[in-house]
Amino acid sequence: MSLFDVDLGFGRTWSRVGDSYAVTKKPRGLDVGAVAEVPFSAMEAIPQGGAYDPSFTMRSPQAITSGTYFECGDVLVAKITPSFENGKQALARILPGPFGYATTEVIPLHPSKPGHDPRLLFFYLLHPDVRHHVAERMEGSTGRQRVPEGVLLDLPIPEIEPDDQSAIANALETIHAAAAAELNAEQNASTLKRTVMNALFTRGLRGEPLKETEIGPVPESWEVVPLGSLGKIGNGSTPKKTVPAYWNDGTFPWLTSAKVYDREIAVADQFVTDVALAECHLPRVQPGAVLMAITGQGKTLGHCAVLRIEASINQHIAYLQTNTERAEPGFIRGYLETQYEYLRQVASGGGSTKGALTCAFLRGLPIPLPPTLDEQREIVSVLDALDRKIDLHQQKRGVLEELFKALLHKLMTGEIAVSDLDLSALSMASTQPEEEATA
Template sequence: MSLLDADLGEGRGWTKVGDGYAVTKKPRGLDRTKFATVPFAAMEAIPQGGAYSPDFVMKPGDAIASGTYFERGDVLVGKITPSFENGKQALIQELPAPFGYATTEVIPLHPISDRHDPRFLFFYLLHPDVRHYVAERMEGSTGRKRVPEHVLLDLAIPDLSQVEQKAVADGLETLHRAITAEGYCERTAQDLKRAAMRALFTKGLRGEAQKETEIGLVPESWELRSLLDLCDIRSGGTPRKSVPEYWNGEIPWVSGKDLKAPTLDDAIDHVSAEGVEAGSRLAPAGTVLVLVRGMGLAKDLPVAVITRPMAFNQDIKALVSRGKFSGKFLRSAIYVHKDRLLARIVPSAHGTMTLNLNDIETFMVPCPADPTEADEIVAILDAIDRKIDLHRRKRAVLDELFKALLHKLMTGEIRVADLDLSAPDAKPVAEVAA
């Protein structure tokens, strides 16, 4: 049942957003050109997913040609597709000036009295049922549809007391702070890994002197080896889609869309053994898969180690180690020097990004003389990866909990008084998630 069709329970009813909020309008006679600086938020600065504050830039008042006027306490709702559907909105709690301007593609809503907590409206508008209801009422041409102001003002919203609004907002805010903290920890751990990789592949672990090479500094005893010297390089393929027996089997079939993490445990698509025989190829566990054709190369080098045998398509090369160095070490050695490979990308006749086979075969990576040093480097990076994964999984769990609580608190199925949100893993919260 949609939130908007829910029975809110005894003592609760519905009202309209417009009964508690109005669209903020620029005061008559205000001349922004007379202000030395004014906070400005472009659409890309409007957050999505629950963060409050936009990433303001300070602009001279006379440099703002157009925009939407807003004040402290406003909820800024992105009104154009797909910004609205994606949850782009902001809550102006702090403002380094009496007012600010944002993109013209937002609607600023201001509470008409202290009875209304704008945080409550902010979280309510994140509910997927609410987003869906409003999105169905957007107006305009395809690709440029916008939310009319009257649709937001006429939107039904639970009619809660000021105390109840604050309690719900406090609870959801507490949980979202935990989500934000986990995201910060994940990003910090990723920064740590990047720094560790640079240090490990230029200084090693033995405290050696460094030497200059064609790819930069490496430890004195290390040597440069080509990928062709270290690996068997294999090509993949795609079984015919018109043969059902080739697909939906037990074997993961990797394409560019799967290469989003250093380690790959599964793939979105799967093929049968017959599919592999007919049009693909199987790579053993520990193989490094690197994308050599596709738009995924536009920003990064998609490369991963597979943890079990997998098939792969023609846009990927499989680097099967000949045994001296593990796939995890080779993957890291490639990725830390990825900019040299990315510099070799050429667009095909159809504009697709491509790495030539020769570029892969001749790519040089630094290798320690003692293979145990390579294993120790892998162990260090694995430990950091586990920390990244821990924060990612905790954030995912908290995000699911946030969605569940958002619905249950808005419908009155549970009350904040029933929860202990002092810690994200408190028992009552865990019971709600279940």
């Protein structure tokens, strides 16, 4: 049921945002040139997904030829597609001056009556039903649609007493802060992983002297070998979707490049039949293979995973059927992860609009190789520990984001009261130092 179809509890009624908020306008007679510098927030400075404060640069008044005037405490809402749908908005809590300017693609809102907490409006505008309601009322040509100010001011919002507004905002802020803390911890762990990976694949774990190679320094006992020397490299194909015999009641796993984000692939989402395997020349890739996405213009190209089941693949994936007596698949996947940006540069072909890697290129790709599987596995265990740490923060953040959405709906509609909640544990977790919160 949509938010706007809910029967509000506790005697609440619907009002309009415009009954309590107004669009901030530059005061008549304000001399902007009287200040030395003005904080300015471009569209990229407006956070996406509900972070509070915008970033800004300090500009001289003369350098601001256009923009939207706003003041401290304003809710800044991106009005152009797709920024609005993506939740680009900010609450300007702190400004290094009496006012600021933002991109013209922002609508600033401030309370027009006492007793209204702008944090509550900020959170309310993140509700998926609210975003959908407003997005349906955008105006303008396709691709350049904008939210009219009147649509925001006419937006239905539950009428809530001032004390309850602050209590609800406090509760949502607690969850919001805890999710932000998990995101920060996740980013810190990812940064740590990049640093560790760079050290592991250049210096190893044994403290050996280093030697210079075509890929840079590596431990003296390591080899640098072509990837193709570590197993067979090939790619797959896609059986015609119009042939039911290839798909109906299929039982053999078939993978698309979206699966490489899993890092270790243990389940499939799609299946083909034995007829497809026989007639479409699909490879039967065995467990232990390293898979890589080799086409695409988004972030997928260059991502790798280790296959833990027997499966086939489409033409957008290359596989290395790893010789596991010589190389640990997780080691290969880990090193290839460090080459992500390089692989994407190669795929772009110096400006090609349709990037792709070839199996021939991958066969010749140089890769460092420790002499023993034990050393390779020790490196993999370090990387796995870091990946588990990152995954834990991602999972916790996902739970908090779902909790935020559920409580936002229930608190705004009166289905539950703030007094029913105990968020003390979240409050303590969000204020812990990162090293304690992520221990």
